[in-house]
Amino acid sequence: MKQHIQQFLIEDIGTNDLSASSIFSESDKGNANFLAKESGTISGLYIIPETYQLLDPSIEVHLLKQDGDKVVSGETIATVNGSIKHILMGERVILNLLQRMSGIATRTNEAVQRLSSSHTRICDTRKTVPGLRLFDKYAVICGGGVNHRFGLYDGVMIKDNHIAFCGSIEKAVAKVREKLGPMVKIEVETESEADVIAAVNSDCDIIMFDNQTPDTIKNWQRHVPKTIVTEASGNITFENLAPYHDTEVDFISLGYLTHSVTSLDISLGGL
Amino acid sequence: MKQHIQQFLIEDIGTNDLSASSIFSESDKGNANFLAKESGTISGLYIIPETYQLLDPSIEVHLLKQDGDKVVSGETIATVNGSIKHILMGERVILNLLQRMSGIATRTNEAVQRLSSSHTRICDTRKTVPGLRLFDKYAVICGGGVNHRFGLYDGVMIKDNHIAFCGSIEKAVAKVREKLGPMVKIEVETESEADVIAAVNSDCDIIMFDNQTPDTIKNWQRHVPKTIVTEASGNITFENLAPYHDTEVDFISLGYLTHSVTSLDISLGGL
Amino acid sequence: MKQHIQQFLIEDIGTNDLSASSIFSESDKGNANFLAKESGTISGLYIIPETYQLLDPSIEVHLLKQDGDKVVSGETIATVNGSIKHILMGERVILNLLQRMSGIATRTNEAVQRLSSSHTRICDTRKTVPGLRLFDKYAVICGGGVNHRFGLYDGVMIKDNHIAFCGSIEKAVAKVREKLGPMVKIEVETESEADVIAAVNSDCDIIMFDNQTPDTIKNWQRHVPKTIVTEASGNITFENLAPYHDTEVDFISLGYLTHSVTSLDISLGGL
């Protein structure tokens, strides 16, 4: 992650922080606080020490919360002490990451609460901001979710165009299984009851019910044995999430968690 | 930009696209379309040819729109023809960028329309997603806005903590001006009428009215000569934007354009 | 891969090819052939055009074989035509990669032939040369094998030290499963019949018989249901491989395929 943060600092600071460098000398010291200005679930606190480690290892950082903790508006989440110039140089990169990650964690946690299931897990998708997938997926875990595939390399998802090309779900799964080693899971997207039955008869590991209502899923799930994992996906939002509780699928994936993020408001104050 | 896209492809594809590689051979060809599933302003179309240039230069891309164009739900914005396997390998990275950038352009354009001013320009902030600043700022321009600073290196912003440290706005501006060459502009954040008067008496180029109502700004602006540029900033949202029309400030900066983006829904279909 | 090859060329050529540059001018052209000097299975042919694409796109390359083909000693596998200087500058990097990859493919194919099973697949391990994992694993596929995990990120392997720490196989598997999303497979290493029974009772996907004889594996396998994949691993060599045929495990992994490679002799001639 350190290499990513280094790159983000270069993007923001470029040749120099003209403002801070003109006003503060290296020896001007001060204290500052990171404050939550909204209530939510925090994620990305480690960004604060990692950023200042890169900018100025003599800055002291004290974290008052842990990733995954709830914060309320007005709470201090971290304090920093050291060169004012360097504290200010890192401010924007830290806040941009911390606010986004905490926004994701907060929305994930709200979904987990809303679903209120001891069995079904909330998970993410690949609809993350390019370059930040590891940050986005880590934030989902802080909010109480789990991670779906990290990329095209760690799992097979057989979709409608794959199936159409091969002729049937069974043929598509068989063609893929033939070429893969022991560690790869195969998930099949299903859009009809016939698809579900075909998937059950194939050698797949996971069946996804794509874009279906809770009632339909409950109906189709009769065909699926315990040894196959199930997932609901597609147009599930915070508003329509609750009734999926009764489907008892293993996983519900929510694209909105990462593709349309509302930041959690956090600021740096006290300097 | 090409280097960024290369990096994003590595993030998503990693060692291999297990699904597409197991099902399609290099010689399986097809057509596909990028479709708007919502109405809005498009931005980032060049991502499509640049991505496929990196993955497979033999894929043909036809863009049916230009960046900055309006699209309506259902419209085709680009067609691609070539290796199905490679078209699919680029899908997610392209959509993740294109949806975000079009989301930003759409929201920017809505703000420009809402403001409906021939004088005042909408501009962005540094509250962008780390690693995507150039993409985010380009999208603002596609929506009809202009760009504020790209980073800490291309302009000075004198804030409350700088002023407190120096003792006064005049002293802060003088201290900065002493150290800088001819090309750097100095902007001063003002939070009171006294601040505005002090800023006018300093050697600054831009005065920002931080977190003030339109009426207050109109009142304070009496003190500002034509040779100083003015900007309204801080907690201005789509909802409260319209009345700023009458302030006749030169620029209004909107943090929400880039820090809390709702993607424009675009999909790849037709394969 | 192109970036890897670029880096390898820099390693070998450095500031300049002093020999070729002093003797040949850019305009001296010639033909050359890549010749197999041993019989085996070829892998890595695409390295030839990719390398010359980087060094000099005007060099013409004709591949007379495909990856995975058998070659006999003396056969020409590719011809190149163009600037002699640039043909020679790429020679060593191409041969070092092609000889290693063809060595791996040859050894893999010999193992597949020796095992002679329509059910059991030969697979590799993470015992690859650092920096070349993608090349090594691709070569295993050319030889008729399949790939085990690519790294620590795409599959869980529960080993003795994990089990000891958690108290039992069941507890270790449960602890891992709790934290992971739908796409991750869990493999358990077993070293006793009790281990196998415990693994069957856990929520694992794959059972590995670590360092066991074919007879032991046959015996223990009675406990394993069809829905769990099986793998034999540990100290299996070309010499002792054949009797594993009757175990009917799903996969046999062979570390020697990549950790101790004997190159296939290939040379560049005819200039």
Place this chain on the structure above:
Amino acid sequence: MKQHIQQFLIEDIGTNDLSASSIFSESDKGNANFLAKESGTISGLYIIPETYQLLDPSIEVHLLKQDGDKVVSGETIATVNGSIKHILMGERVILNLLQRMSGIATRTNEAVQRLSSSHTRICDTRKTVPGLRLFDKYAVICGGGVNHRFGLYDGVMIKDNHIAFCGSIEKAVAKVREKLGPMVKIEVETESEADVIAAVNSDCDIIMFDNQTPDTIKNWQRHVPKTIVTEASGNITFENLAPYHDTEVDFISLGYLTHSVTSLDISLGGL
């Protein structure tokens, strides 16, 4: 080297070590030992502290041997103490490098012993694994050998195709010498007695006897004055090496040392 090891860790660990991260927390500590499971010459010990420095600087490493030392099967070569999770994350990269380098050092040392010459030095070639040349060449030194050229940039080797192009050895050497500064050595490959005589009459620094028997070399060497360095090369193996003792050439280069490496078996135990 640190940058290489960083890259190798990314190759192996990728997004996360799913196994270790799910089971161990940061605060679970333990001891482990690197053990030789075969006798041989060790090389690459510094890889252990450098890898853990990158992963977790709080891990303590104690090296019980030095590079170049002999080890016997069962001997402990290093101990580590610290976070179990991080010790395991570095295990495979360390072993893959250490086993290969110790394999090269062992084979080099066996060649030095077999040759048993106080005058003739064993050296390597450019037949190294791409990306690991510095590691491979360092291992040769640990085994008691010396290094031939590192690449095409630090020495000239005039081969048959250069000679054919220029018309004669004398012309080839003269053409090269004309273009080079004081620090570059020129070596000429000879395949006949006439070649040797021509090389002696040219302004070369080194004469290589390519693919010749010890007797032939002894015969041809009569023509070579003391001021020209001599080297035997080409198809010299551990089996046919001993009789080259009497040739009294200055260097014998052995391609097999690095192009077909058998790892020395080393393991991480005791956790």
Place this chain on the structure above:
Amino acid sequence: MKQHIQQFLIEDIGTNDLSASSIFSESDKGNANFLAKESGTISGLYIIPETYQLLDPSIEVHLLKQDGDKVVSGETIATVNGSIKHILMGERVILNLLQRMSGIATRTNEAVQRLSSSHTRICDTRKTVPGLRLFDKYAVICGGGVNHRFGLYDGVMIKDNHIAFCGSIEKAVAKVREKLGPMVKIEVETESEADVIAAVNSDCDIIMFDNQTPDTIKNWQRHVPKTIVTEASGNITFENLAPYHDTEVDFISLGYLTHSVTSLDISLGGL
């Protein structure tokens, strides 16, 4: 900057320092001094600790001067203590940078002295050595100058070909102003009195008198109001600089400061 120095060390050291490594072991320690062998203004002292931090953090560095200080021939500017081998490995990179930067600072300071103005500042241009712009521009500041644009991204310079293309200075400035945000300054090159009047009537921030004598500038400057910054540029050398004192322009830019640098002689001695 650390990444630049790392890259420069790789350029110079490459695979190894053959000389120092063959003669000194890691444990051979010594002291050395960096000595000025000419009088001038020093710049780049921080290069010494940063380089040794990268090569060997155990080397102790004591700086006896600060950047911007005057030194006289024979003065010691820094002392180092530690591994002789590592002190020597960094010597050439440090001296190559330090001598160039001190050369630039010295020449800049001579220009500031010669001009002897309390109002007019000396500034640099983009005529820097590719790859070293930050180093070159920092050295100008050490000599008492200020920095003009860092690149094409942080300021607009409207030149003759832009003006010809747009039809007039006013049209060119208007076209640019339309597209830019609040932080960008626009400078116009003028080559005639009419140009100056046109520039004054445009919305530009800075007027540059290109290649004009002091007398001409004084004459033209009558047209320029106080709110527009002025700059003299073009063929101003140390020899013809003094009379520009009376022009009272705000800035004089000197290309020779960075495009034709005479190093200040500094050496490493005392080992």
Place this chain on the structure above:
Amino acid sequence: MKQHIQQFLIEDIGTNDLSASSIFSESDKGNANFLAKESGTISGLYIIPETYQLLDPSIEVHLLKQDGDKVVSGETIATVNGSIKHILMGERVILNLLQRMSGIATRTNEAVQRLSSSHTRICDTRKTVPGLRLFDKYAVICGGGVNHRFGLYDGVMIKDNHIAFCGSIEKAVAKVREKLGPMVKIEVETESEADVIAAVNSDCDIIMFDNQTPDTIKNWQRHVPKTIVTEASGNITFENLAPYHDTEVDFISLGYLTHSVTSLDISLGGL
């Protein structure tokens, strides 16, 4: 080299060329010429097509000279045709490199002419600008010189501090020779007649006369046999170079060629 030029373009252009982008659209085309404004020896012409290849492959470049050619003031050396915006974006990086390299080639060629020797070659040193060594050394060749070592990795230079540490020149050379392979040359710096005699008796390849007058060198050279190469170095300038003609040393190295470069004036005109 392409990677270096890419990096230099990023340094200069950064986020965007604000001037050219605001004024010219992609479709505005034009012609321009690179003109010599001083007489000298040209070096680095290939920079022009390589830069435009990176910026815009549709720009046509015609080179009217070759590297190493003499140019007179006013001569056109290359013409370009294409997008005005992209021609201007590459201008500064091209000129900064081309002017420096041509400055080095010009000064080298003047030294070659001044020395006027059919035997003695002019060569360079490691006193190059960090990051540009390959460019600087190539320019020396264009001017008719040859290259000394490229770095610490391709040759051994035994200096006074090495000799003092080892006790004598013979011991220092022997210690180094023991550790090195066949391709490395050893040069010894000598500062007295006794040093020269000691060097002759050692196993060195090159003797350097450090900081000596032509007469002293002629005197000392009596001791040196033909098989040892000789070099004069240290404080040799254009002014005192001529008398070294009679020393008949093999090489004279000139630090000033690269450490204090006066650019050759070249401009881009005609747009």
